[in-house]
Amino acid sequence: MPKTASLEIHQINVGQGDSTLVVLRDLPALKNCVGRAANTMEPIDYLPYCITNGRSLVNSVKKALLVDAGNDCYGFAVREYCENVGAIDSSKVSQDNFFMLVTHYHDDHHDGLRCVMRDPDPKGGKPIEKCRPAEFYRLEPFARRDRAIGTTGIIVEEIASQVVAKRGNDRRKQTEVWYIPQGGKNEAKGNNPASQWCFNLGNGVGNLPIAIKAVASERAVFAGENQDVEHVPAKPRKGKKKGTIDENDRSVALVIEYGSFRHFLAGDAGGSEGTVYADVERVLAQQMELNMPIARAPKKAKFKSAGHCCSLKLNHHGTKYANDAQFLATLRPRLAVIPAGVKIYFHGHPTKETVNRLTAASWLKQNGTTRVTNTIDQIVATEVASKGKGKSFNPDTNNRIKVLGDIVIRPVDEDILAAQTAMSNGQSIRIQVYGNREQTPLPANSTCALRNPEDAATSGNYPVAPLEVVCSQH
Ligand SMILES: [Zn+2]
Numbered sequence: 468m469p470k471t472a473s474l475e476i477h478q479i480n481v482g483q484g485d486s487t488l489v490v491l492r493d494l495p496a497l498k499n500c501v502g503r504a505a506n507t508m509e510p511i512d513y514l515p516y517c518i519t520n521g522r523s524l525v526n527s528v529k530k531a532l533l534v535d536a537g538n539d540c541y542g543f544a545v546r547e548y549c550e551n552v553g554a555i556d557s558s559k560v561s562q563d564n565f566f567m568l569v570t571h572y573h574d575d576h577h578d579g580l581r582c583v584m585r586d587p588d589p590k591g592g593k594p595i596e597k598c599r600p601a602e603f604y605r606l607e608p609f610a611r612r613d614r615a616i617g618t619t620g621i622i623v624e625e626i627a628s629q630v631v632a633k634r635g636n637d638r639r640k641q642t643e644v645w646y647i648p649q650g651g652k653n654e655a656k657g658n659n660p661a662s663q664w665c666f667n668l669g670n671g672v673g674n675l676p677i678a679i680k681a682v683a684s685e686r687a688v689f690a691g692e693n694q695d696v697e698h699v700p701a702k703p704r705k706g707k708k709k710g711t712i713d714e715n716d717r718s719v720a721l722v723i724e725y726g727s728f729r730h731f732l733a734g735d736a737g738g739s740e741g742t743v744y745a746d747v748e749r750v751l752a753q754q755m756e757l758n759m760p761i762a763r764a765p766k767k768a769k770f771k772s773a774g775h776c777c778s779l780k781l782n783h784h785g786t787k788y789a790n791d792a793q794f795l796a797t798l799r800p801r802l803a804v805i806p807a808g809v810k811i812y813f814h815g816h817p818t819k820e821t822v823n824r825l826t827a828a829s830w831l832k833q834n835g836t837t838r839v840t841n842t843i844d845q846i847v848a849t850e851v852a853s854k855g856k857g858k859s860f861n862p863d864t865n866n867r868i869k870v871l872g873d874i875v876i877r878p879v880d881e882d883i884l885a886a887q888t889a890m891s892n893g894q895s896i897r898i899q900v901y902g903n904r905e906q907t908p909l910p911a912n913s914t915c916a917l918r919n920p921e922d923a924a925t926s927g928n929y930p931v932a933p934l935e936v937v938c939s940q941h
């Protein structure tokens with residue numbers, strides 16, 4: 468049976484930063500982009516074929532959501548990436564199918580968003596607008612809730628005011644700005660019952676919806692439509708006013724759900740290790756088990772374990788202060804994705820402690836008694852330093868991490884449909900993962916260096932032979 472992939476999750480390499488592009492592909496339109504050559508290959512290979520052969524992918528994307536865009540210096544590359552995969556149509560400014568979301572107000576996540584939207588004027592005048600997303604999702608205005616340190620929120624205010632300033636007379640072409648509610652819960656209002664905040668990407672195979680759900684935000688976790696959100700206690704900050712928290716604690720956590728496939732991403736959310744960050748992961752693990760239970764009913768998404776996500780983007784670039792063993796024990800991911808690197812920052816990510824947790828034989832659950840066998844099959848990273856600030860760096864002594872550059876994650880449609888229609892658990896879902904080896908150019912006098920990416924064992928149109936991860940938690 469031919470393999471297709473409607474959903475694409477692109478982890479764009481922005482060094483020590485974060486940027487994820489989620490795409491719903493229009494499969495017949497993609498086939499048209501390939502042309503006659505489409506008869507000689509599997510449909511899942513159309514996308515790399517078009518990229519490798521410089522085919523335009525404009526109008527082959529139904530809808531795309533860009534979550535964060537790294538630092539300023541990466542923003543233009545992120546825009547170019549979005550254009551190359553057809554998520555942004557560079558022939559026009561207003562983008563009907565392109566949306567943006569910011570997880571929290573740190574420069575390695577939000578600064579690049581403004582460069583996605585505009586170019587600087589070479590004559591030093593007003594910036595030139597290049598891309599106007601249809602909608603922009605953000606946390607509530609800075610300082611409305613917690614006092615967060617280490618950030619100003621100025622850039623996000625700037626982006627928001629820029630899009631508002633563009634309203635003019637043509638209301639259809641405005642960017643609408645929306646707030647993501649605390650804990651991902653839309654409170655009941657008028658005739659609308661309470662609900663989970665959700666971005667609808669559209670429908671994939673078998674008309675199955677692809678939903679991007681907020682499971683946490685602003686140091687609170689979604690606890691079901693009929694429950695109040697669960698607030699995560701803040702860690703006290705030395706010498707700071709009571710209620711002052713780290714901006715990372717406010718990160719929006721999202722689950723991309725497509726039938727029985729789930730991918731988790733949560734900006735710089737923290738765990739139990741360390742004294743600075745709120746333990747968002749502990750509450751998340753508990754609530755995800757309650758709100759994403761085991762499912763066996765026919766014609767429904769099927770999950771063998773509660774709270775399971777097939778793939779996981781590590782929290783906070785793979786820091787040791789997050790990515791707890793007990794969190795891994797709940798999610799039981801098959802694939803771990805690390806957004807890390809060097810260039811303007813080097814924070815020592817991913818840490819040895821995190822890599823050790825990812826490769827441990829088993830994980831202890833929060834109850835302190837249940838042991839879960841390690842489920843991770845592949846660990847992939849955008850890039851990893853081999854030298855940081857003049858010192859050699861290797862958190863990965865057993866060589867488990869595959870350095871891939873920009874990373875594409877695609878669950879196989881046919882498997883998702885098979886899991887959906889199966890009468891019982893047991894159906895596996897294949898997830899294809901590949902990269903392009905694209906690494907950050909470092910200045911000649913840099914005191915950092917990068918580990919070489921995976922060997923260019925090119926396979927057909929793939930820059931690096933694709934990996935296939937099989938997730939059997941369904
Ligand atoms: Zn952050």
Ligand SMILES: [Zn+2]
Pocket residue numbers: 484485573575576734735783784
């Ligand atoms: Zn960050």
